Amino acid sequence: MMASTHHNIRQAIIAALPNDTSLHGKEPDKRSVYIPPSHIKALRLECSLVIGARGVGKTFWNAALNSPEIRAILGQSVPDLSRVEVKTGFGERPDLDAYPDADVFDSLLSKGIEAYDVWRAVLGRWAAHIIEEHIPSKTWEISAAWVKNDPESFGRLLQRANDFFSGQNKHGLIVFDALDRSSTAWQTMDTIVRDLFRVVLSLKRYPSLHGKIFLREDQFDDRQIANFPDASKLRATRVELTWALHDLHGLLWHLFCNGEEPHGEILRNIYKKVIGNPPDYNAEVWLLKDTVKRDEQLQRPLFAIIAGNWMGRDRRRGVPYLWSVGHLADGKGRTSPRSFLAAIRAAAENAEERFPSHQVPLHYESIKYGVQKASGIRVSEMAEDYSWVETLMEPLKGLTVPCTFDIIEEQWKSSFGSDPQKSTFDRLPPEHYEAGWNGIRKDFEKLGIFELMKDERVNMPDLYRVGFGLGRRGGVKPVVR
Template sequence: MTEAPTNVEARALREAILQAPLETSQDPLAIPSPETLYLPPSHGKVLNLDAQVVIGGRGTGKSFWTAALQSDLIRHRLGTTVHDLASLSVHIGFSSAARFNDYPNADVFAACFDQRREPFDLWRAVIVRWIAAKEGEAIPRSSWQDTIDWMKARPEEVARVMERPRHWRGLILFDALDRTTTVWERMDTIVRDLLRAVLWLKGFAGLYAKVFLREDQAERQVFNFPDASKLVPTKVELSWARHDLHGLLWQRLINAQNEYGERLRAICPHRSRGQYWEVDEEMKRESPAQRQAFERLAGPWMGRDRRRGVPYTWAISHLADGKGRTSPRSFLAAIRQAAEDSRDRYPQHEFALHFESIKRGIQKASEIRVAEIAEDYPWATALLSLLRGMNVPCEWREVEARWAAQFPEGPDHIHVTAPQLPPPHARQGWEGVRDDLLRLGLLDRKKDGRLDMPDLYRVGFGLGRKGGVKPRA
């Protein structure tokens, strides 16, 4: 066990945590600064050019990597770990940002379906526009339909543009595909046709694609087309283990400015990279050094003794969803809130982070996570908000009764204010919607069949649990 710091040192460490760059950008395409960039060892395969389909939940880094890979500086830094990145020309083929000349918007996709055309043609047009612009080729660009018509009328010219020898290599990225439509059947076709276009692109040397998908998109029938088996082995999952999250935290802590960073580097093994600092390899895995460093901040126990748990593991386990996954955004938000709460409530505490403040950090992270769910899955927010005041675990019939009372006409009539994709299996009734929530990790099922809700969501949605972290009043 590490020696407890003095009260003066604890206050200094607490202030240093508050000065560290723990916030994550609300702009999904904001290019991160090199000092906050952290590549977990397991994420090297995600950035590998052979990984063409990347699957991950909200806050795991899909849009982060879409933005980061656009930066020459960041790709050069990553090139020491992931080969072949530094020399790439990177282009965005779809994202949450509006770039109409680079890729179509939801209205164009809607018109495509209304006119009984194939999204495959749109996706190929996106790729051909990119290559033509890079090569200085003039092709019709007044509208997306203009480009498609030209491609169909002049297939030889398209082949010439795509097959011409190039002195550069390119990577095209596709993210935020939920912005293309609010109809699941159309979404399936859009994703499937994008994957078909990616497979088409594989035939041209030096050109690569990477498609970032939500889990609910990837779980549907989007790989049921000829030769899809060539893409299936390229799928990788974007996930964060406990030691990955602690490594990320320390990467940000040691890059606090001036004396604040010095204090945190004093307890974290690190090395200089010139204008910023990088954690040592032992801080990237579950090692004694990683555990001891966090113990210097939060102490050995989540209370007066070991019965309450260990902060190093407790914080992350209580931020996990129903599948045991914790997102970086939730963890960083919880630690920052814990530091603020410790400063305000426990300024004389012997450690920088008081164990009760860590619990309140879970409350803050839960509020943030619930707000994110409202953006991505407003139907889930509408349903889970109806469970406020309940205690979990609980019987399925209790949950179903609340939903049916509010929406007597069934899941197809869940009212949401924002146009978004509905529950994927709404047509299967309330049990189909329940299973959607289980697949997303918003609910969990106990061995005895009762339904549970992870603390990450339970606290924010206002449900109780005996002995658990309490929701805010």
């Protein structure tokens, strides 16, 4: 390809990939909606519990479900969604008429009001809105008292809401997301989530009313939140949001093909050259063929057009198609779409500046730079969710991994004392900080930041090692922060 063609491809990649994939409560663009085959089950109405790590799509799917236009698109893969009305029961954006925020929740619980009654009050306000009735709703305390003291009226309200949807051959869905924002204490949050489970399970009695909970994995795994009668019925609907290698590359090419013109056309021409036909066009969205979504043997030559065959001068350095995903995986081997897209966009920007005349649009050194950039972004995101992680990683900067845990513990003790104190941490502290530094090590492993090797040494995946400024012989260089 000519250098000018490479320039155009890089510009097309930069234009097609978002600079910030976080929605922050906004409605997603319908052209950005890509459904990995494994996510279809999570979107079905019978699925009440969706578990996922940071950046895998929990908030994206919540926002997508709340958009009538996008539900119509999703309805092609999940037919029930074309006949559903959706309401948010808890989320990132404040909506005090629909649900209490963390401060209100804390105030209610401090007054002895059970989270179970608060969540039932959320259902009550939702049902009243559906059928245009009024319930006591001046404050959340008043609404919670009403559902507790007048259970028959509350039950009849839900019945009428169910009958309303049933009569229209529709369904009502209430969605709960960002529950880590419901409290700054683990025990309190466990109570809030456990009681939400009970309330969502109670909706199973109403065929046309449904609840869906998007939950962070650390809020579910090993937590005592499903220890109530019939909890197994809710757990049985659980779906974990994951992204396989082919899912990530499928998403990448979906975004490429749906880029603004003329950029989208440039990238669709590459697709057509490799696949033989252009993607399908339906409702102003370009759609990949199902085989391209699933078949790595079709995706590899697509990525090779823009990134080449090797991560160096020969095969010993790895294949870009695999390398770009593998070096963004956490300690559990999972790569998020947010990290992958950020890395490819950064690689295009870097190659445009440093390697404009390289034989393929994305130089392998630029892909390495993209991993650095994505690692830095991931570290910042981790600090948003777990501020204690950044606090505890700061003294480890400059260490080389793998290393024994004794070396890490020595750095922590030097900075924070012989035992971790809750006062060291903001918001939710490490879950097992009361078990000492070894307990915190387990929290790091649970998050996929630390990997425990067979010889008991601690390793770190590049996704976190690079961004937190640790070294490894022969690895991607750490970010200078």
